[in-house]
Amino acid sequence: MNMTQYAVTDPATAEVVATYPTATDAEVQAAIEAAHKTGRTWAKSTTVAERAALIRKVAELHEQRREQLADVIVREMGKPRDQSLGEVDFCAAIYQYYADNAEKFLADEPIELLDGEGSAVIKRSPIGVLLGIMPWNYPYYQVARFAGPNLVVGNTILLKHAPQCPESAELLQLLFLEAGFPQGAYVDIRATNEQVANIIADPRVAAVSLTGSERAGAAVAEIAGRNLKKCVLELGGSDPFIVLSTDDLDATVQAAVDGRMENTGQACNAAKRFIVNESIYDDFLAKFTEKLLAAGEGIAPLSSEQAAVRLEDQVKSAVEAGAKLTAAGERKGAFFPPAVLTGVTEDNPVYRQELFGPVAVVYKAGSEEEAVQIANDTPFGLGSYVFTTDSEQAARVADKIEAGMVFVNAVGAEGAELPFGGVKRSGFGRELGRYGIDEFVNKKLIRVVD
Helix, strand or coil, X not given: CCCCCEEEEECCCCEEEEEECCCCHHHHHHHHHXXXXXXXXXXXXXXXXXXXXXXXXXXXXXXXXHHHXXXXXXXXXXXXXXXXXXXXXXXXXXXXXXXXXXXXXXXXXXXXXXXXXXXXXXXXXXXXEEEEECCCCCCCHHHHHHHHHHHHHCCEEEEECCCCCHHHHHHHHHHHHHHCCCXXXXXXXXXXXXXXXXXXXXXXXXXXXXXXXXXXXXXXXXXXXXXXXXXXXXXXXXXXXXXXXXXXXXXXXXXXXXXXXXXXXXXXXXXXEEEEEHHHHHHHHHHHHHHHHHCCCCCCCXXXXXXXXXXXXXXXHHHHCCCEEEECCCCECCECCCEEEXXXXXXXXXXXXXXXXXXXXXXXXXXXXXXXXXXXXXXXXXXXXXXXXXXXXXXXXXXXXXXXXCEECCCCCCCCCCCECCCHHHEECCECHHHHCCCCEEEEEEEECC
């Protein structure tokens, strides 16, 4: 039996603050039944506008409780407090966005007929119970971009959070209830992996959305496929940060450091591979190394000591295969000092791996073509960053990059209105924006012939 341990362990001190019981099979069955029953009645008896008003209340509660919500995730996964507050604020903006736009996004869509009399229209309606499987790195934001749009649609949600985030997960369930959602609309479940497999297979469950590792994504997609369920997967990333030219090297270096250090480097869409034109490579590397290593002063811990050990092992294997390491010190518990790897060749094991933490790999490119080739030479395709003073080059390179998202001359430019997702082994489907609300709806055609 794979027992999943739900517990709050402060990564800064390794202290187990609280443990939570895993759901019994009977509790899982009751949760599925509650979500199924509520989905059949509530979605039909409420309008999009009424459900949007409830999501607006969720946004307001995030604003009112932001300090409390932030404190919880600082303790659960070690996020710096200012970034924790920022995450809560972004969630409020996402819920607000769907409250403001849901009626427009879900409105009936007439189709112009090629020939024949009458009319044709697409009506969007809920598909039922959705299972959400969420990771620890953004405990509120990951939920917001899944639950926000889908509750407005009228789908109901079973939310299985990361085992190290039981407190924030429980808080969110209480918050949705306080906002006025009925029992069963949003249900937090502390399930084991075996129970999750059974939930996906259950005929009362319509679809599943997972954000997490490739391994988890493959396991979930396999069970979903066998049971003919749709899934959305947002998996790993090893996002390239391409520097072709700059008229302010210091600002570009700062953007690179910010892009790598967001959430202590634990973001799937963080800049991870820095691909720099040879004409500015030496200057960039010197300034970037100095600034990244300096960011180790007062650095937050990684999410767990286990995560830090895993990263340490990857870095060791990179060095054993010939890479050069410049680091700000040694790992201490869950605290991992920032580091820069250079000389990572194609035969190096980390060349095609994702480094989840404050370690940057820097590559030299002899041309625009070579920069694009290195950028695309990865199994992942989530986000990417292009820095250049030449707008035509920016457009050209952005077109050639194999990724779900390209950000030109900026990091941290995500927004509630901008679709988020990837290609290749980074998964499929989109969250946020208009596309995020369209993943789990029945786009029903009604064709009337006069």
